[in-house]
Amino acid sequence: MDFKLSEREEMLRKSAREFAESEITPKIAEMEETGEYPVELLKPMAQLGITGLIAPPEYDGVGLGYLARTIVLEELARVNAAVPMGMQVHHMAIAALKDFGTEEQKRKYIPPLAKGETMGCVAVTEPSGGSDVLGMQTTAVLRGDTWVLNGRKCFITNSHTSDFWVVIAKTGEGSKGLSAFIVDKTAPGAKVGRKEHKIGLRGSNTGELVFDNCEIPRQNLLGQEGGGLGVALKTVSESGRTGMAAVALGILQATYEEAAKFACERVLYGKPIAALQAISFYVAEIYTDLDICRLLCYRASWLKDQNLRFDTESAMAKYYTCEAAVRCAKKAVEIHGGYGILQEYKVQRLLRDALVTISAGGTGEIGKVVVGRAALAPFQKKG
Amino acid sequence: MDRIIVCLKPVPDPQAWDRLRMDPVTKTLIREGIPFIINPLDKHALEAALQLKDAYGAEVVLLSMAPEFTLPVLRQALAMGADRAVLLSDRLFAGSDTLATARILAAGVRRLGTCDLILCGNFTLDGSTAQVPSQLAELLGLPNIMHVTRLEFLEPQRCLVTQKIEHGYVKWTATLPLVLSFTKEANRPRYASFLQILAAEKRPIAVWSNADLQLPPDSIGHAGSPTRMADVLLHQKTRQGQRLTGRPEDIAQQLVEIFHRRRVI
Numbered sequence: 001m002d003f004k005l006s007e008r009e010e011m012l013r014k015s016a017r018e019f020a021e022s023e024i025t026p027k028i029a030e031m032e033e034t035g036e037y038p039v040e041l042l043k044p045m046a047q048l049g050i051t052g053l054i055a056p057p058e059y060d061g062v063g064l065g066y067l068a069r070t071i072v073l074e075e076l077a078r079v080n081a082a083v084p085m086g087m088q089v090h091h092m093a094i095a096a097l098k099d100f101g102t103e104e105q106k107r108k109y110i111p112p113l114a115k116g117e118t119m120g121c122v123a124v125t126e127p128s129g130g131s132d133v134l135g136m137q138t139t140a141v142l143r144g145d146t147w148v149l150n151g152r153k154c155f156i157t158n159s160h161t162s163d164f165w166v167v168i169a170k171t172g173e174g175s176k177g178l179s180a181f182i183v184d185k186t187a188p189g190a191k192v193g194r195k196e197h198k199i200g201l202r203g204s205n206t207g208e209l210v211f212d213n214c215e216i217p218r219q220n221l222l223g224q225e226g227g228g229l230g231v232a233l234k235t236v237s238e239s240g241r242t243g244m245a246a247v248a249l250g251i252l253q254a255t256y257e258e259a260a261k262f263a264c265e266r267v268l269y270g271k272p273i274a275a276l277q278a279i280s281f282y283v284a285e286i287y288t289d290l291d292i293c294r295l296l297c298y299r300a301s302w303l304k305d306q307n308l309r310f311d312t313e314s315a316m317a318k319y320y321t322c323e324a325a326v327r328c329a330k331k332a333v334e335i336h337g338g339y340g341i342l343q344e345y346k347v348q349r350l351l352r353d354a355l356v357t358i359s360a361g362g363t364g365e366i367g368k369v370v371v372g373r374a375a376l377a378p379f380q381k382k383g
Numbered sequence: 384m385d386r387i388i389v390c391l392k393p394v395p396d397p398q399a400w401d402r403l404r405m406d407p408v409t410k411t412l413i414r415e416g417i418p419f420i421i422n423p424l425d426k427h428a429l430e431a432a433l434q435l436k437d438a439y440g441a442e443v444v445l446l447s448m449a450p451e452f453t454l455p456v457l458r459q460a461l462a463m464g465a466d467r468a469v470l471l472s473d474r475l476f477a478g479s480d481t482l483a484t485a486r487i488l489a490a491g492v493r494r495l496g497t498c499d500l501i502l503c504g505n506f507t508l509d510g511s512t513a514q515v516p517s518q519l520a521e522l523l524g525l526p527n528i529m530h531v532t533r534l535e536f537l538e539p540q541r542c543l544v545t546q547k548i549e550h551g552y553v554k555w556t557a558t559l560p561l562v563l564s565f566t567k568e569a570n571r572p573r574y575a576s577f578l579q580i581l582a583a584e585k586r587p588i589a590v591w592s593n594a595d596l597q598l599p600p601d602s603i604g605h606a607g608s609p610t611r612m613a614d615v616l617l618h619q620k621t622r623q624g625q626r627l628t629g630r631p632e633d634i635a636q637q638l639v640e641i642f643h644r645r646r647v648i
């Protein structure tokens with residue numbers, strides 16, 4: 001067993017860290033204030049290779065794998081979690097196209113996404129719920145050579161900054177009754193709805209997509225008709241969960257750094273509070289959670305890169321890392337005492353951001369359903 | 384332009400300075416077991432070379448004298464866009480002072496063949512002597528301009544070099560080949576893009592020992608270094624406090640007088 005990262009992965013980390021510290025840091029205050037995604041970073045992120053990270057080289061991508069993606073997203077999230085949140089969903093759109101698109105669709109949509117000229121998103125969740133995929137109400141009906149979509153998607157990351165959307169809609173009943181579509185934001189009847197004001201991940205935009213007799217060409221069906229559930233599940237469980245976990249992992253890394261730094265700097269009773277065992281235990285717990293989560297996240301991504309099944313591992317990494325990020329950020333706020341609730345201090349943002357990761361990309365409970373199924377399977381009676 | 388050589392030194396990562404230890408006998412830094420980075424100013428020299436490569440097309444060759452365990456640092460510099468690297472590494476080089484280092488680098492430059500420019504950082508983060516570029520130029524018989532903030536080309540072999548001096552700038556016109564040492568004002572070094580990181584894996588790094596350079600052993604390493612380190616002391620930074628009392632106006636008046644006396648204003 002080899003836990004050592006390769007020289008390539010270490011270099012990717014270093015490069016992503018340098019970029020994040022220099023280019024993202026100056027944007028944080030504005031993101032927190034306005035809740036807007038810093039779209040001006042798309043071009044520099046494309047130059048570095050973030051936008052096209054998992055896109056194949058033949059479609060102008062970098063062609064790296066999921067472990068590389070996790071490391072890069074983690075490094076960005078260490079500085080600010082909203083920017084990689086937008087990117088991980090952007091990657092989901094690329095993954096959906098890569099896995100299910102026709103050659104023509106790939107040629108048309110992946111290169112501009114990879115080059116950061118456009119942004120993408122995947123829209124599954126509706127007001128009726130996100131995890132209850134089959135309960136969705138958005139419909140798509142084929143009229144001649146045009147699909148007509150009606151309905152509303154909500155809690156969609158990148159809703160207001162995406163140029164096109166991968167949308168799942170009902171085309172029939174049951175598990176074969178969903179289909180995936182590529183909807184240009186300029187399509188007739190396609191509109192963005194309200195934009196949410198979130199407590200955390202402020203700089204990543206989340207909002208509604210509205211389809212009011214929205215017309216898209218027949219060839220914008222993504223994958224097979226009736227294959228929408230597969231598109232949603234594969235995309236969410238693979239790129240979605242590992243991406244979300246990576247964002248939470250970056251929050252955890254930042255949480256550890258802030259907690260340890262403050263504990264060593266803050267002097268009480270004549271010595272740094274780190275000298276108090278109670279505080280050192282808090283830092284030890286954060287540090288251990290960080291390590292557990294990093295191993296979970298890297299393993300899930302590594303399995304994907306080896307073309308091995310990893311749905312249980314990605315669910316485990318996602319739910320555990322997001323919960324640990326909240327747990328640890330709360331501890332870090334407590335270590336900071338009164339300073340922890342001041343906006344000048346980073347820890348309060350880390351706690352707010354961590355809270356948002358819990359429900360994004362499938363709640364912790366859904367993750368546990370997946371893990372529970374795998375954990376119980378060997379002991380359940382057949383038949 | 385055919386070839387630009389960028390001299391590059393791996394230096395200890397400042398983030399790990401708490402782990403630095405000095406060898407009490409040789410008075411040199413113990414380099415094993417600490418992370419290394421590209422000397423920050425060398426990145427500005429490399430960026431200048433890469434901009435010339437982008438504009439005029441030239442082979443950018445990295446040249447470094449360092450132990451072999453610093454190879455990942457050269458790989459990082461290749462990932463910024465350099466074409467190939469030469470590492471000058473030999474136990475015989477250990478303990479070289481700036482003059483011996485310049486001799487070794489000069490031998491490396493000669494072995495590489497012709498070049499148009501040799502670009503260096505103005506000084507290194509660890510030694511901070513700023514002597515090597517000038518010594519290298521002297522040994523090669525080339526002109527050297529230090530504190531370079533800007534490099535523009537007037538003709539293919541003639542350039543306009545802006546040099547920073549204490550209270551302003553000097554502009555020099557110079558004919559290639561040249562040795563230039565760059566300040567951080569010169570440019571903003573690019574990030575190693577992910578594509579370049581992948582491409583750098585295929586770019587060659589040659590390791591040359593003294594068997595390749597054929598320098599007399601008494602001209603290199605500890606034996607070839609005229610500098611003798613007398614002692615290394617930990618710098619103690621202390622401040623002398625002075626409390627001013629009285630009404631705010633009086634304190635302001637006293638401050639102004641102190642500033643005048645100390646020639647601050």
